[in-house]
Amino acid sequence: MLGRVSVFDDLVGQDSVVDQLRGAVRGAGHLLAGGAGEGMTHAWLFTGPPGSGRAEAARAFAAALQCPESPDTGCGRCGSCHQVLAGTHPDVLYVRPSGLSFGVDKTRELVLRAASRPTGGRFRVVLFEDADRATEAASNALLKAVEEPSPRTVWLLCTPTAEDLLVTIRSRCRLVTLRTPPTGAVVDLLVNRHGVDPGQAAEAARAAAGNVERARQLATDPAARERRAEVLGIPARLDGTGACVAAAARLYELAEAEAKATTAGLDDQERSDLKAAFGEGSTGKGVAKAVRGAAGALKDLEEQQKRRATRIKRDTYDLALMDLAAFYRDVLAVQVGARVELSTAAHRADLQRVASASTPESTLRRIDAVMACRARIAANVHPQIAMEAMTAALYQG
């Protein structure tokens, strides 16, 4: 992280967005000085494909808005910038829904907190990641706050596409559209920032197909690489209906294991923290009564944890399904002889085999099957059933 001269340095291959945001930060400076504040506004919507760095862009923008040192770019070195980037700045409210959706109660609370004046005298920024997870009622509760916030409040919403939000919210925001970062820029980032060796960085960047976060994970986490290799090995192994069932069961197991690995330690920690907060294990007058009250809170916590686990599982399925879709996209590219970058080039033998054994039509049908499976899992179909239907369709072609 050394040698940073601006908080915007972390945005990979997003030059036009950086220009737009810099202009806005300059405008914000004028606004604070009592000027018209041209280029700045109170509500922003960051959109872009997964992994293009929506949240990073919003965070960098927030840091630049709060930075007292270098008011037009955000220095990235002062205390304020560090606080914003680390998620501890007192005037930046971070909202990151951990469950499948974000409800209206939490939204109302958020609106209330967003209305207070900034403590540091610059801006009060609300950074709402995955704003598309807000329910319809929650979105409606946001409307008024986003349209006419208190003078120094700035809303930064992040969604994959502008269509994911209510049209009434969309029309109240200025749009910041990030593009899929080019592979070269992602490789540079991995090599320069994370010290990954260039060969591995290139492979990870290709595999992630523009998803910076995924590229970082693939480049730095061997377990993630293994899981991806296992998923990509599925198409070549589908030689019968029995194998279809086994492959679906394996995908299911992988997701369960992933969710468990991520949440197990966290769940226990949270539970014992909550119990401690209610005074379990201590002695004295009134403790028994307080501990009794913990049961309800504990139940709420477990409910939340379950929702979080569901979301992690869904995200894991989604990752696996996107890898599969990428594989068949590459199969199609091989079949029609397109000269494009193959994101699953490492599995060339499988690609060639599947490509020569099927027609482009059946490849398209297979991609459809993968997408149908994603839609089904999102519609709450039991993941194993959805994936069995998918592997069977992949097998049939």
Next chain:
Amino acid sequence: MSSASAPPPLSVVVGDEELLVDRAVAELVAAARAEEPGVDVHDLMPGQVTAGKLVEVTSPSLFGERRVVVLRGVQDLGKDLAAEVTGYLTAPVDDVMLVLVHAGGAKGKALLDAAVKAGAARINCAKPTKSGERLQFLKGEFSRAGRQVTADAAQALLDAVGTDLRELAAACTQLVADTEGRIDAAAVARYHTGKAEVTGFTVADRTVEGRIPEALEQLRWCLAVGTAPVLINSALAGAVRGLAVVAQPQRGVPETELAKAAKVPPWKLKTLRQQARGWTPKGVARAMAVVAETDALIKGAGRDPAYALERAVIEIAGARNQR
């Protein structure tokens, strides 16, 4: 247990089948009454039992009247009360006949063990779990009434009424009152029809065997008795999964692994193989797609889960023999 012999001074009735428990207790009380018609009966639920009450009912009486004390649900007695009862067991009173009713299981087992050790007569009243045991119960019911029942009639009655012993006993009493002579299937069919307990598994089995009329009938019964559509569909999914595993097994996978993949016990593979006759890989793939569609339809993509399931049954059965 005949009421002629003298009832034991201490007995434990162990089990969770209420009907049998009630009968056993009633028989014990009747036996005591037969010996001495004026006997005092104290039938106590756990909530009514206090230390004072226990002492009151178990202390020697001035005029030596006999008493029957029935303690229900002794597994729910508090620690102190249980200790009180255990204490009594070591020093029983002559003219008190004590009956402890215990639900079975691990709760309050210490008290049960103490009673058995003190020489209690044990009467088992566990719920019958196998259908053979239930048939035996039915036959017993009819022979108590001095009647005979044919095997198919007993089975038909069991199918129609279900597994609750109290309901079965009531149905037997009714049949005994309504008919004469030997009870046969026709007599049962006249008063009882249909299926009280159908599971999604029956529906799924009939479906993959391609027997559409039976499958649809079972499905209707199943929905009528309130089985959740999601469960029926997951039974269908399980049956189709089983087909997929045995129809085209993975190479080099041992039987035990196959059974695990199909999520059935190893001995059921044979049934599965029988069911898999007539299924082509294409048909299985189609059936898997139908199951996934149906799951979505049940979970909100469709309007009527019952319709979605009927469609699934017809489509899956139709996928059989698909070339």
